[in-house]
Amino acid sequence: MSSFNERVQQLLKKIPHGKLTTYKQLAIALGNPKAARAVGNACRRNPYPGKVPCHRVVKSSGEIGGYAKGRAKKIALLRSEGIIIKKGKVPNLNEILFTAKQLR
DNA sequence: AGTAAGGCGGGCA
DNA sequence: GTGCCCGCCTTAC
Numbered sequence A: 001m002s003s004f005n006e007r008v009q010q011l012l013k014k015i016p017h018g019k020l021t022t023y024k025q026l027a028i029a030l031g032n033p034k035a036a037r038a039v040g041n042a043c044r045r046n047p048y049p050g051k052v053p054c055h056r057v058v059k060s061s062g063e064i065g066g067y068a069k070g071r072a073k074k075i076a077l078l079r080s081e082g083i084i085i086k087k088g089k090v091p092n093l094n095e096i097l098f099t100a101k102q103l104r
Numbered sequence B: 001a002g003t004a005a006g007g008c009g010g011g012c013a
Numbered sequence C: 001g002t003g004c005c006c007g008c009c010t011t012a013c
Helices: A003-014 A023-030 A036-044 A071-080
Strands: none
Touching: A003 A023, A003 A036, A023 A036
8 A cells, every 4th residue: 555645544543532633743753844735635545534533633733624524523523532622723732732753 | 657636734925 | 814835645647
């Protein structure tokens, strides 16, 4: 399979419940800080729904970003995990952010 | 096999 | 706060 996709999946699986990550962090963890978009692509192409929590990934700005099933769904899932979302944004992202070093 | 377009972002102006 | 450009990956033609 695609190495990139595999790598992204593994990183996503490492994200603990109640925490969040950004595409940038994932890209950095992959060794390409500019591949944030590519990471988003991997999530969108994610062949393992339910196995890879792509909904735990948000933008570096704290915005929810997009979601294959709909942003509302993503927000609902995050809220269900105890993550506070304000107007489609995460005000305390810095407190629950899972950094690339943590993904390492 | 090569080329072109798309996509869930990030950074800068 | 908004708009534009860039760069990376995958997929389709």
